[in-house]
Amino acid sequence: MTNSLTLVSHALCPYVQRIAIALAEKQVAHDRITVDLANKPDWFLAISPLGRTPVLKVGEAALFESGAILEFLEDTQAHPLHPEDPVERARHRAWIGFGAEILADIAAFYTAHGPEALDARATVLRNRFRRVDAQLGEGPWFAGKQFSLVDAVYAPVFRYFDTVEQIADFGFFAGLDKLVAWRAELARRPSVRAAVGADYDARLFDFLRNRGTALSRMMHADRQDAVREARSQVGTN
Ligand SMILES: N[C@@H](CCC(=O)N[C@@H](CS)C(=O)NCC(=O)O)C(=O)O
Structure with a gap:
């Protein structure tokens, strides 16, 4: 899988942490951007249909809901965690x-x-x-x-x-x-x-x-x- 991955985060979000942990366990290179959920930027609202973190940007696509993101990482990355x-x-x-x-x-x-x-x-x-x-x-x-x-x-x-x-x-x-x-x-x-x-x-x-x-x-x-x-x-x- 060659698309670049970016984890859109919030500093305290536990759902973000589960994705960060899975990415680290799978040794997947990625970027991380932190947003202020009290003051959501327009670019974030444009890619996050529910206005929530985490979002995982996969190339041009944006995935949301941590459960779906974890399953996506299982489907596409090495080192299975299931x-x-x-x-x-x-x-x-x-x-x-x-x-x-x-x-x-x-x-x-x-x-x-x-x-x-x-x-x-x-x-x-x-x-x-x-x-x-x-x-x-x-x-x-x-x-x-x-x-x-x-x-x-x-x-x-x-x-x-x-x-x-x-x-x-x-x-x-x-x-x-x-x-x-x-x-x-x-x-x-x-x-x-x-x-x-x-x-x-x-x-x-x-x-x-x-x-x-x-x-x-x-x-x-x-x-x-x-x-x-x-x-x-x-x-x-
Ligand atoms: N079911 C979602 C829950 C995500 C969630 O509740 N994120 C919180 C931060 S931890 C959020 O973005 N809240 C902002 C809002 O709902 O406006 C998931 O698993 O990703």
């Missing part, structure tokens, strides 16, 4: 679908307006992760020794919690030893690490803090506590 066996492949696709549901649940969690809604959303997420944990074997990856698209899809899911855990311990992964080990392996994988910019954590932190949600209020309260603590220490010195 299992060969059709039954296993169908199972992987199903868990990829569940990964998209979890991303929607994460958004529902960080956009919850009151503490009760936040609690309810955290419970939904804990239940989701219990179901995923029950699918895991000896690791290190979802399907054992072979890194797959399921890994590419869940790495950006877990990355959210590196930031969320700085706010509070919601116990999302309590008792889920296999899932915790999988998450740690994913965080170390070079393709996963390279899928976001160096400022990802700081950007996500700001994004979550400035939404006016229950989680944002916890973050502001934390900061006020820190300021109070600093002041009281100054007072006692």
Whole structure:
């Protein structure tokens, strides 16, 4: 395949990350352009029918929807990330679908307006992760020794919690030893690490803090506590 590939990205988009991870795992040369989704440029709106990232430009064509883009890369690039066996492949696709549901649940969690809604959303997420944990074997990856698209899809899911855990311990992964080990392996994988910019954590932190949600209020309260603590220490010195 000779067409040049360009991944049109947004700095925080988890759907972009899964494509970036797949491209890296397949060792596919490509360019990357980042857009501001709060201020979408005309050229982006012209190629993205739903106005969303990711878009993969393939020569003159523009592909959208991360699931379709992942399948396109499987169809056209070396180093398969789907299992060969059709039954296993169908199972992987199903868990990829569940990964998209979890991303929607994460958004529902960080956009919850009151503490009760936040609690309810955290419970939904804990239940989701219990179901995923029950699918895991000896690791290190979802399907054992072979890194797959399921890994590419869940790495950006877990990355959210590196930031969320700085706010509070919601116990999302309590008792889920296999899932915790999988998450740690994913965080170390070079393709996963390279899928976001160096400022990802700081950007996500700001994004979550400035939404006016229950989680944002916890973050502001934390900061006020820190300021109070600093002041009281100054007072006692
Ligand atoms: N189902 C889509 C979801 C993509 C998506 O929601 N992208 C978000 C950023 S992570 C977006 O572009 N939002 C802007 C908008 O919807 O206006 C996919 O898998 O590609």
